[in-house]
Amino acid sequence: GENVEQHPSTLSVQEGDSAVIKCTYSDSASNYFPWYKQELGKGPQLIIDIRSNVGEKKDQRIAVTLNKTAKHFSLHITETQPEDSAVYFCAASNEGFQKLVFGTGTRLLVSP
Amino acid sequence: NAGVMQNPRHLVRRRGQEARLRCSPMKGHSHVYWYRQLPEEGLKFMVYLQKENIIDESGMPKERFSAEFPKEGPSILRIQQVVRGDSAAYFCASQDRGLGYTFGSGTRLTVV
Numbered sequence: 001g002e003n004v005e006q007h008p009s010t011l012s013v014q015e016g017d018s019a020v021i022k023c024t025y026s027d028s029a030s031n032y033f034p035w036y037k038q039e040l041g042k043g044p045q046l047i048i049d050i051r052s053n054v055g056e057k058k059d060q061r062i063a064v065t066l067n068k069t070a071k072h073f074s075l076h077i078t079e080t081q082p083e084d085s086a087v088y089f090c091a092a093s094n095e096g097f098q099k100l101v102f103g104t105g106t107r108l109l110v111s112p
Numbered sequence: 113n114a115g116v117m118q119n120p121r122h123l124v125r126r127r128g129q130e131a132r133l134r135c136s137p138m139k140g141h142s143h144v145y146w147y148r149q150l151p152e153e154g155l156k157f158m159v160y161l162q163k164e165n166i167i168d169e170s171g172m173p174k175e176r177f178s179a180e181f182p183k184e185g186p187s188i189l190r191i192q193q194v195v196r197g198d199s200a201a202y203f204c205a206s207q208d209r210g211l212g213y214t215f216g217s218g219t220r221l222t223v224v
Contacts, residue, residue, distance in 0.1 A: 006154075034212055043116075043203050043215035044155065089154055099145065099168060100213070102154035 002027040004092050006103025013080050014111055021106045023090035024072040030092040033066060033073045034100070038087045047088075048075070080110045116206050116216035117186075124222045125194045133189040133219045137206030144187045145213065146172075146179060149201040158202075161187060194223045 003026040013019050025033075031052035036044035050057045050064045050073065057064050061080075066073040077084055087107050091100040117136040125131050137144050142163050147155040157171040161181035172179065176194075181187040191198055201220050205213040 036215075041217075043217045045215070046212045049212055098143070098160055098207075099157045099171070100155075101157070102147075104154045 002030055002092055002094075002101040004090060004101050004103045006090050006106060008106060009104065010107045010109070012109045012111065015080060015082060017080055019075075019077045019080050019084070019108055019110075021075045021088055021090070021108075022072060023074070023092075023103050024070075025092040025101075026071065027092070027094065028068075028071065029094045032093045032095045033064070034091050035062075035064060035075050036089045036091065036102075038089065038105075040086075044089060077108075080108075082110050082112050084108060085110045116204055116214050118202075118204050118216035118219050120219060121217065122220050122222070124224060126224055127195060128193050131191040131194050131198070131221055133191075133202050133204075133221070134186045135189070135204030135206075135216060136186040137204075138208075138214055141206035141208050141214075143207040144181050145205045145207070146187075146189050147203045147205065149203060149218075151200075155203060158189070191221075194221075196223050199223045 006023045034049035037047045038044045048062050048064050050066050061078045063076040087105045089105050090103040093100045119134050144161045146158040149155045159172045159179045160168040176192045178190045199222050201218045203218045205215045207213050
């Protein structure tokens with residue numbers, strides 16, 4: 001089955017810096033890659049996703065890149081703000097089978 | 113438009129008791145997923161249901177755990193004879209076909 005690895009487990013940056021979180025997946029059939037943000041005591045919130053027919057997608061300060069050949073995808077956050085501090089999870093699925101396989105999470109801390 | 117509603121938010125059960133977790137999907141969503149999150153870990157898929165049908169229960173333990181999504185009413189995740197290892201956050205997500213998941217805020221189960 002699918003296996004998703006995520007790095008780093010923790011990431012500390014200064015406000016205004018960029019943050020990059022990387023994930024690799026094992027199943028070449030996976031074609032949908034969402035990213036979730038989870039704040040303390042809350043459920044995961046979808047922040048951006050990408051499908052395998054594109055290599056990059058951007059939404060304001062957030063972007064995701066996908067390299068299908070290498071089976072890895074990355075989340076890029078620019079101009080980080082303290083409110084970006086949270087745990088971020090990547091995930092992968094074969095949309096035909098619906099279920100998501102999650103990475104182990106990255107705790108991002110943005111210091112003012 | 114209320115999001116995915118889960119209740120209770122917190123549930124304490126003694127070993128051997130039963131736990132019932134409820135999930136009302138977003139209006140119009142007919143696909144429901146249950147995930148379990150252990151402390152400091154990612155989310156693990158448990159079960160995928162559509163109205164009155166279990167589509168994929170490959171992530172759910174064979175014993176003590178069951179799930180349903182009746183024609184009327186919320187989806188229920190039921191854990192019989194709970195043990196300390198069942199302590200976790202249980203998240204429900206709903207989906208309109210082809211789009212990303214929306215997660216609820218979760219039920220935090222503590223077994224004492």
